[in-house]
Amino acid sequence: MEDLTPSKDSLDAIEIASRDEISALQLDRLKWSLRHAYDNVAHYRDSFDAAGVHPDDLTSLSDLAKFPFAVKSDLRATYPFGMFAVPRDQVRRIHASSGTTGQPTVVGYTANDLDSWGTVVARSLRAAGLKPGDVLHNAYGYGLFTGGMGIHLGADKLGLATVPISGGMTQRQVRLIEDFGATGITVTPSYSLSIIDEYVAQGLDPRKSPLKVGIFGAEPWTNAMRLEIEDAFDMHAVDIYGLSEVMGPGVASECVETKDGLHIWEDHFYPEIIDPETGEVLPDGELGELVFTSLTKEAFPVIRYRTRDLTRLLPGTARTMRRMEKVTGRSDDMIILRGVNVFPTQIEEQLMTVRELAPHFQLELNRVGHKDEMRVKVETLPDTVELGDQAGRELAARVKQVVGVSVKVDVAAPGGVERSQGKAVRIVDNRPKE
Ligand code: DLL
Numbered sequence: 327m328e329d330l331t332p333s334k335d336s337l338d339a340i341e342i343a344s345r346d347e348i349s350a351l352q353l354d355r356l357k358w359s360l361r362h363a364y365d366n367v368a369h370y371r372d373s374f375d376a377a378g379v380h381p382d383d384l385t386s387l388s389d390l391a392k393f394p395f396a397v398k399s400d401l402r403a404t405y406p407f408g409m410f411a412v413p414r415d416q417v418r419r420i421h422a423s424s425g426t427t428g429q430p431t432v433v434g435y436t437a438n439d440l441d442s443w444g445t446v447v448a449r450s451l452r453a454a455g456l457k458p459g460d461v462l463h464n465a466y467g468y469g470l471f472t473g474g475m476g477i478h479l480g481a482d483k484l485g486l487a488t489v490p491i492s493g494g495m496t497q498r499q500v501r502l503i504e505d506f507g508a509t510g511i512t513v514t515p516s517y518s519l520s521i522i523d524e525y526v527a528q529g530l531d532p533r534k535s536p537l538k539v540g541i542f543g544a545e546p547w548t549n550a551m552r553l554e555i556e557d558a559f560d561m562h563a564v565d566i567y568g569l570s571e572v573m574g575p576g577v578a579s580e581c582v583e584t585k586d587g588l589h590i591w592e593d594h595f596y597p598e599i600i601d602p603e604t605g606e607v608l609p610d611g612e613l614g615e616l617v618f619t620s621l622t623k624e625a626f627p628v629i630r631y632r633t634r635d636l637t638r639l640l641p642g643t644a645r646t647m648r649r650m651e652k653v654t655g656r657s658d659d660m661i662i663l664r665g666v667n668v669f670p671t672q673i674e675e676q677l678m679t680v681r682e683l684a685p686h687f688q689l690e691l692n693r694v695g696h697k698d699e700m701r702v703k704v705e706t707l708p709d710t711v712e713l714g715d716q717a718g719r720e721l722a723a724r725v726k727q728v729v730g731v732s733v734k735v736d737v738a739a740p741g742g743v744e745r746s747q748g749k750a751v752r753i754v755d756n757r758p759k760e
Pocket of ligand 1: 544566574576633656
């Protein structure tokens with residue numbers, strides 16, 4: 327694979343500034359952001375007052391721990407625009423979550439917010455090794471989802487030639503990557519697997535594609551999956567993280583030269599890790615729930631927003647900004663099976679070690695009698711169909727040994743597991759609601 331390391335002088339100065347400079351900037355911006363939220367959003371004013379804290383109480387970064395958390399239900403309760411901090415005529419963009427599990431969450435951006443978003447996404451794409459002259463095949467969904475439009479903003483800012491293909495119509499994805507000579511692709515890891523299958527179905531070798539790097543996010547994926555995708559396309563694969571409430575894609579991103587976790591763009595987003603049970607702030611290095619406070623956002627400031635994503639904070643490497651480890655999963659996606667906590671990423675890791683099985687999978691939870699049962703739905707490769715039963719037994723044994731739970735493995739023929747066109751649905755929960 328080609329060395330895509332960006333030159334030092336192409337980086338924003340703040341990416342490699344000293345920790346003291348970064349902290350000083352964060353403190354200034356944090357003071358502004360708390361004040362802005364308190365003065366302009368009733369929810370923050372009420373919750374700060376109820377907790378007996380005021381923006382003036384913050385004199386150091388660690389004082390942030392005194393302030394109350396914001397959670398998704400706060401956003402839903404103020405649907406649609408109750409958390410906006412600017413007059414409506416200053417809002418230039420509105421995005422929203424799909425709302426499949428309740429009231430959609432609505433977020434807004436001013437012109438300055440869109441500019442900052444473009445900056446952090448451009449930084450992320452540059453960290454992945456892209457530069458002006460590259461053709462970016464952007465297969466994240468365009469629409470209310472922040473993936474497509476967010477990446478597009480940053481690609482424009484960096485000076486790439488963007489192909490705004492969005493998700494779906496997989497045959498055409500392959501054709502346009504080839505015909506337009508895409509050198510970068512932005513896509514969910516699960517949908518990239520469908521694109522790889524389609525290459526093979528068309529009799530093409532994905533390793534011969536023009537792609538040099540893929541920038542994958544919007545859902546958890548493992549380092550084992552990274553190796554699988556890098557090998558299939560003969561390209562680099564890096565991780566990009568973000569969430570609509572905090573901005574969208576580009577809150578944190580991995581550097582192609584190190585691939586050692588995602589640098590958080592700390593001049594715009596202040597991270598904390600908390601114990602999800604007690605809310606206590608944990609020291610860097612410890613695993614817990616990621617919490618973000620926006621430092622520059624005007625339309626939709628978030629103060630101590632609980633992401634539900636589990637990870638840990640690590641010191642900077644390729645950049646001075648701190649890293650977050652690859653996300654293990656969302657606390658909502660943690661399955662408790664007969665007392666053992668299991669994340670879909672743990673199953674993914676084991677699946678990747680069984681050579682005869684394709685990387686697609688889904689977990690089905692059933693109640694059998696009084697017991698919960700997990701079925702892992704997988705499929706064979708076209709040339710390993712006869713080895714399916716044996717491969718299924720091997721996967722069950724590895725999951726038992728490494729993850730510590732007994733699962734049933736259902737091995738289907740190639741194409742038997744539902745394909746994703748965006749975020750994969752990893753868990754199908756058929757258990758009766760309690
Ligand atoms: O998924 C934004 C995004 C788009 C990120 C494209 C990266 C690329 P939401 O739809 O609001 O926004 O979903 C946010 O997705 O809280 C995580 O649980 C999960 N997530 C996002 N990126 C990653 C990642 C977009 N790299 C939620 N690894 C977040 C693991 C991720 N989980």
